[in-house]
Amino acid sequence: MSDARQRLTHLIELATTDAPENRRTLAVELCDLLLDWPAHYPAAMREPFEALLEKIVRLIDADTRRALAERLGARDETPLPLLNEFYFDAPSETRDAIVLRNALLEDGTQPELPRANEKEIVAAARSRTNGEFTRAFASMLGIEAGTAERILLDSSGRALAIACKGAHMNRATFSALAVLTEGSGGTVDLRERLSSFDSVPLTAAERLLVHWRTKHAA
Known part of the structure; x- marks a missing residue:
């Protein structure tokens, strides 16, 4: 052919x-x-x-x-x-490259994402079981439950940092969620997990969260 x-x-x-x-x-x-x-x-x-x-x-x-x-x-x-x-x-190095490409993209558009209710999200993380919180987290961010689960299971904290930063949550909210959800129980040091928030560019986080939300809407 x-x-x-x-x-x-x-x-x-x-x-x-x-x-x-x-x-x-x-x-x-x-x-x-x-x-x-x-x-x-x-x-x-x-x-x-x-x-x-x-x-x-x-x-x-x-x-x-x-x-x-x-x-x-x-x-x-x-x-x-x-x-x-x-x-x-x-793999992790490819994920980093994906984040960088999102940060460098210049297509003339500016993602518009409503600010998440941070107090409500942290309260849900403290009071609900893992499965219940995953569903609540997905609903609050407007993403699929499967996507929310993969975000929360990422032991590096990078995906959670992307979701939180993309939704315009502050660092304190991210830190609380990072400690309360604990990823997938991997070997990543908690300090390294918490530091991931500062290493994610805001524009990249916004664009990836828009992609995850678009996938949910499809």
Whole structure:
């Protein structure tokens, strides 16, 4: 299939087949194509392939997501929305690169995020069980419960710092949540976990939180 449109049609056919193995095959084929884009394919055709991959990665298994995240994260031409989709699956150095790219993005837009009710969030963290707080945290930030869970399970505290800073919470609120939620019980020192708030650029935090909220609204 030398024609880009024919190949896109083939991949869309895979996408419409509701089978886990087909979704995995589709994601891998899309990744292969984007990383080795044929010279005779129009550059304008990349966007629909990228959009299809961004959609399908939400439906594939974690191991495949991690493998694709490592491959795509190493390439400068990978579009930022697609990288954002892989944030939780990427290794730590790739996550840092994703944060940096969000911070450096100049697209003429300014994320508008309402300020979260910080007292309510901290009170919920103190009074509710982990599962209950995860659902409450998701609701308060306008994100999916699955996204909230991955944020809270990040032992480095980086994802929590992004969520808190993106929602314009102050450092004291972040620190309280970092101590109360304790990540996934990893080996990260608490001081290092708490310091993550200062290392996250505000613009990057806002853009990533907007992405997580958009995913919830989709």
